[in-house]
Amino acid sequence: MSVSKGKNRTVQLTRAEALKCTPIKNTEIKEERLETGEVLLTYPIKIRPWAADLARRFGWEGNRVQSKKLHLDELGTTVWDLMDGRRSAQQIIKRFAGKYQLHTREAEVGVTRFLRILGKRGLIGLK
Amino acid sequence: MDYGQTPWMEIAWNGIRFMAPADWQVGTIGKHYLMLEEESRPVVEFKWGKVKGAFSHQAHLSRLADLHKKKLGKAVSECPLSAEWEEALGKYRATGFSWQGNTICGKGVILYCPACQNATLIQFYQRDSSETEEVSQRLLSSFQDHREDNQIVWSVFGIRATTPHTLHLVRHRFEAGRFEMAFKSKEHKVTLHRWGPASILLSNQDLSELAGTMLQHPWAEPYPVIAASSKAVEWSLAPPPTIWAYWWNRIKAKPSFQWFRLWHLEERNCIFGVEIQGRIPLDPRFLDRICTGYECV
Numbered sequence: 001m002s003v004s005k006g007k008n009r010t011v012q013l014t015r016a017e018a019l020k021c022t023p024i025k026n027t028e029i030k031e032e033r034l035e036t037g038e039v040l041l042t043y044p045i046k047i048r049p050w051a052a053d054l055a056r057r058f059g060w061e062g063n064r065v066q067s068k069k070l071h072l073d074e075l076g077t078t079v080w081d082l083m084d085g086r087r088s089a090q091q092i093i094k095r096f097a098g099k100y101q102l103h104t105r106e107a108e109v110g111v112t113r114f115l116r117i118l119g120k121r122g123l124i125g126l127k
Numbered sequence: 128m129d130y131g132q133t134p135w136m137e138i139a140w141n142g143i144r145f146m147a148p149a150d151w152q153v154g155t156i157g158k159h160y161l162m163l164e165e166e167s168r169p170v171v172e173f174k175w176g177k178v179k180g181a182f183s184h185q186a187h188l189s190r191l192a193d194l195h196k197k198k199l200g201k202a203v204s205e206c207p208l209s210a211e212w213e214e215a216l217g218k219y220r221a222t223g224f225s226w227q228g229n230t231i232c233g234k235g236v237i238l239y240c241p242a243c244q245n246a247t248l249i250q251f252y253q254r255d256s257s258e259t260e261e262v263s264q265r266l267l268s269s270f271q272d273h274r275e276d277n278q279i280v281w282s283v284f285g286i287r288a289t290t291p292h293t294l295h296l297v298r299h300r301f302e303a304g305r306f307e308m309a310f311k312s313k314e315h316k317v318t319l320h321r322w323g324p325a326s327i328l329l330s331n332q333d334l335s336e337l338a339g340t341m342l343q344h345p346w347a348e349p350y351p352v353i354a355a356s357s358k359a360v361e362w363s364l365a366p367p368p369t370i371w372a373y374w375w376n377r378i379k380a381k382p383s384f385q386w387f388r389l390w391h392l393e394e395r396n397c398i399f400g401v402e403i404q405g406r407i408p409l410d411p412r413f414l415d416r417i418c419t420g421y422e423c424v
Contacts, residue, residue, distance in 0.1 A: 047373035074327055100324035101396040102303075103285040105152050110303030 017110075019090040019125040023083045023115055029123055039077045041070040043123055070121070075100075079114055083124065089115060136424070137266075139280040139287075141296055142177055143247065146263060146269035153283050158296060168252075170259070172235075172265065172369070175247040175272065182246055183241045184222040191237070191248065193222065201226045211260075215268035236267070243273040250397035281308065282424060286321050289420030314407055316382065319421055320400035325391055328398065334360045334389050342387065342402065348389075366410065374407055384409050388418055395423040 010055050013021070028040040047055070049060045072080055078099060097107035107112065118124045132182045134149045140161055151171070155163035161173040186226070192203040206218070210225040217240040226233045235250035249270070251263050265394060283290040284301055294310035294317055306321040321326055328337055337390070338360060366372040367379040376383040381403040401418050403409055 014167070019167060054336060074330075075324075100326070102323060105154075106301070106303050106323075113303070 018087055018126070019093070019099075019113070022086065022088050023092070023118075023124045024085055024127050025083055026123050026125065028039075034071075034111070037077065038074060039080050040073045041072065041080075041123065042067050043070065043121065044068075075110070078110055085127075114123060137280075137282045137287075139282040140277055141175075141281075142245065142272055143173060143326050144269075144271045144274075144280055144282075146268055147171070147266055156283065156299070156301065159161065159297075170252055171266070172250045172252070173247065173265075175245060178239070178244050178246045182220075184220070184237055184239070184243075186220060187246065188224060189324070193367055195226060206234075208236065209260075211264045218242075218272070219232060222400070224405065234263075238270075238272070240272050245272045247272055248367050250255040251339075278420075284410050286319075286423055287420075287422050287424045288319055288417075289318070314405050315409075315413075316404040318400075318402040320389075321397055322400070325396050325399035329382055329391065334358075334391060334398070335344060337398065338362075338387070338400070340387050342400070358393070359388060362386065363409075386414060388414075391417075392423055397423060399423075 026043065032040040032042070035042055045066050047066060055057045056103055078095060079092060082095055087095070093104065093108045096102070096111055097104050100107070102110075114122065119126070135146045135395065136149045138147050138161070139306075141159060142279065143161075150166075151165050153161060153232045154167075154169065155162035158390040159174060159176050162169055163171045167361050185200055188203070188205055188227065195201050203224050203226045203246065206223045206225045212223065213221070216236065216238060219240055222237045223241075223315055224235055224237070233250055234253060235248065236251065238247045239245075240247075246352070247270075251259055253259050277292045278289050279292055279294070281290065284306065286306060288308070290310060292316070293312040296309045298307070300311040301308040301311075304323055306319075308316045308319045310319075322337075322341060332340075362385075366376055366383045372383075384405045384407065384411050385403070387400060387402040389398060391398050399421060401414070401421060403414060403417070
């Protein structure tokens with residue numbers, strides 16, 4: 001039996017496997033629709049304990065959970081709206097390509113890059 | 128997959144042309160390399176180049192066998208071409224080969240065209256050989272490595288361009304929202320651009336403003352606009368026709384004659400651009416030919 005020490009192991013997916021995954025939105029995100037139709041996301045970020053301790057020494061008594069905002073442009077908003085918890089990444093790419101008349105491969109590059117950014121910020125997970 | 132029902136599309140790149148099922152996407156693209164994928168899995172690979180002097184099928188096959196053994200640990204062996212493949216590749220000198228892996232096998236052909244001295248390696252990756260036999264035959268029968276009219280066709284990722292054979296590809300870039308192919312000949316530098324989606328790019332600026340942001344030019348002032356409409360804009364720059372200017376143009380590093388045109392294809396939601404630079408005056412027929420041959424497919 002192998003025991004992993006400390007760090008979580010990352011699962012390496014092939015491109016085909018990753019495209020079959022379904023992106024799921026983080027339930028802790030607050031979503032605000034702006035007048036322009038674009039989406040403003042507010043998501044929590046946790047301050048590392050050592051940083052919180054350091055801040056406390058300097059007199060900061062705030063909450064350890066802070067929030068950040070992310071303003072999505074029109075293309076980002078489209079992808080965000082297409083993520084309904086049922087559509088796979090592949091289906092999102094096809095719909096996105098259809099809407100903007102892009103080549104499927106071109107849409108795949110753009111959408112997957114965007115999903116990766118959202119994933120890194122903890123705004124979505126893959127099912 | 129039933130390939131009989133699937134539409135087929137033309138793929139053309141740096142001299143080679145063939146028809147392939149529309150579901151097969153270009154996965155990797157190099158100057159003389161193409162890898163097509165179906166559902167993110169490789170299905171066929173092309174590698175080609177001009178051969179100087181005599182061409183040896185055996186030498187190329189043994190080089191390929193060494194490469195396979197080193198990379199994949201599989202042995203490549205020469206095999207006779209099927210009657211269908213032989214018929215499809217009648218005008219080429221062809222040698223067949225195959226290899227067998229645990230989950231996948233490969234079958235391919237090394238071609239040599241005596242007319243244009245071009246050698247091509249085509250390799251099909253097969254999971255179910257019966258399924259791809261028919262499609263490979265159709266693809267091979269459509270394969271061409273040169274044209275009689277000295278033009279080169281480029282047809283990938285939904286764009287199609289025709290350029291004279293004197294223009295050589297020096298750079299290509301296919302990124303989300305931005306495609307670029309740059310060519311060079313003795314007289315000209317030609318760059319083909321494609322931007323998209325136009326509905327987003329032109330939502331708060333017009334074509335002229337877009338040109339300013341997309342094309343970086345050393346001049347602070349924009350070129351005089353020759354023709355402008357809501358669908359197309361065009362600029363050109365030419366030095367005064369004096370003897371002094373003529374000689375100065377020939378020796379200075381930066382080309383003096385510049386021209387570019389941008390047009391908006393509303394029905395395809397994209398913007399095309401052609402940029403041409405030269406040391407000698409640009410021929411309007413050459414400019415028109417490049418622009419006419421550049422289209423969306």
